[in-house]
Amino acid sequence: MSTVTMLSRTLRRTAVDTRIPSSALPPTFLLPSRARYFNSTTQHVESPPEDLSSSVPTPPAANAQLSKHTQSKLSKIPSPPPPPSKPLALSDSIKELLPLLAVQPSHYISAHIHGKPYLVTVGDIVRLPFHMPGVVPGDILRLNRASAIGSRDYTLKGSPYVDERIFECRARVMGTEAEPMRIKEKTKRRNRKVKTVRSKHKYTILRVSELNVKALEELEG
Amino acid sequence: MSYFRITLMRSGIGLPKRTQGVLKALGLRQIMKTVFYPVTPEVAGQIMKVKELVAVQEVDRALTKEELKAERRPDPGFYLESAVPR
Numbered sequence: 001m002s003t004v005t006m007l008s009r010t011l012r013r014t015a016v017d018t019r020i021p022s023s024a025l026p027p028t029f030l031l032p033s034r035a036r037y038f039n040s041t042t043q044h045v046e047s048p049p050e051d052l053s054s055s056v057p058t059p060p061a062a063n064a065q066l067s068k069h070t071q072s073k074l075s076k077i078p079s080p081p082p083p084p085s086k087p088l089a090l091s092d093s094i095k096e097l098l099p100l101l102a103v104q105p106s107h108y109i110s111a112h113i114h115g116k117p118y119l120v121t122v123g124d125i126v127r128l129p130f131h132m133p134g135v136v137p138g139d140i141l142r143l144n145r146a147s148a149i150g151s152r153d154y155t156l157k158g159s160p161y162v163d164e165r166i167f168e169c170r171a172r173v174m175g176t177e178a179e180p181m182r183i184k185e186k187t188k189r190r191n192r193k194v195k196t197v198r199s200k201h202k203y204t205i206l207r208v209s210e211l212n213v214k215a216l217e218e219l220e221g
Numbered sequence: 222m223s224y225f226r227i228t229l230m231r232s233g234i235g236l237p238k239r240t241q242g243v244l245k246a247l248g249l250r251q252i253m254k255t256v257f258y259p260v261t262p263e264v265a266g267q268i269m270k271v272k273e274l275v276a277v278q279e280v281d282r283a284l285t286k287e288e289l290k291a292e293r294r295p296d297p298g299f300y301l302e303s304a305v306p307r
Contacts (some may be wrong), residue, residue, distance in 0.1 A: 078297040115295025138305035145298035170302065 069168060076134040081144070081164075088165050088219055095216060098166070102213040104151030109169055109211055112145040112161070120208045127177060132204040135173045141206065143169040147214060156213075165219065168212040174205040225264055226278040228255045233274060243270045284304035 090098070101107075108121045120125055135141070145163040149156045156162055179201050186195040231251040233241045248256045249269055258264040260279065268277055284292070 077301045078299065080300045080302075089255055111298065112296070113298045115298070134306060135301065136307055139301055140303045141299045143299050166232040171299070 002196055021080070052208040077132075080142075088163060090219070094156070095121060098156070098213070101149070101151055101154040101156060102215050104153060107149060107151050107211050107213055109146050109150075109167070109208075110148040111143040111145070111169060113143070122208055122211050124208045125174065126171070126206045126208065128204045128206060130204070131176065131202040135204065137173050137175045140145065140209070141171045142186070143171055165173060166214055168210060168214065169208070170208040170210040172209045174207050176202045177205055178202050222262050223284045224257045224280050225258055225260055225268065226255060226280045226284075227268060228253060228276045229274060230276050231274045235273070236274075240271060243267050244274070247271070249275070255289055 025086055052122060106121060108117045108119060110117045112118075113128065114130075116129075146162045146164075146167060146169065147158050147160060149167055156166070181198055181200040184197045184199075186197055187193075227247060227249065227290075229244065229252055232252055233244045244250075247258070248254070249271075257280070268275065
């Protein structure tokens, strides 16, 4: 009998020992499940919509319909602009200073998306203030409107925009984020009815993946 | 045939009724409203009556409502370079 209890005790001890000692764990309020409560905005990264991701195994009939749907979504994305007809005309000061800007280690760009400027550098994550239709995570967008490109010591300002051939800026679509649901109570005077309006907007997340200022030889050659 | 491109830059509020009537006749009901009229002495006279309020340009062609809207819309500033398979 005593041997059995002994054995069970040692078993229990080994079981306790194999567990991670509680001191090694961070306090409970730092665990991911708890830390979520701190964040005011819920992070909600969306996988591609089902109709798009499931388009691979679907039968051809449904696929054709889906592709039409996808095409209508894709048509909302701006297409690449036609190649500019005029050759690039650089002023003397740009010719002189652009190489100096290009060799500087890190650059920033003030990229304009739908007319709104975003001052970013490589690696920045941008939450656009709107939901970009038709894009899915993984898409690479080329940003071709910039009002300024600069580094620590030099800035190239456009009037109003820098020529899009001078730089290369790409951003990857990371996903969609949703804001916490907002509930607004609408009331009319002399009426007890309260209408609650719910809204939960989605925002597209971009990550600036690449920013290059081209060298003078590339531009002229 | 050339056209006047007339844009109302300042409101006609507080001006004589006769001046406001000219704006109404031109179809300028709010600030930044743009209208097109063929270049004729009659229209030129109307413009002279409200010349302090409008910006006038002579253009070759009257733009449609959609074209005016497209003119105001900013450039998207991006395009899809490589799409993931979908």
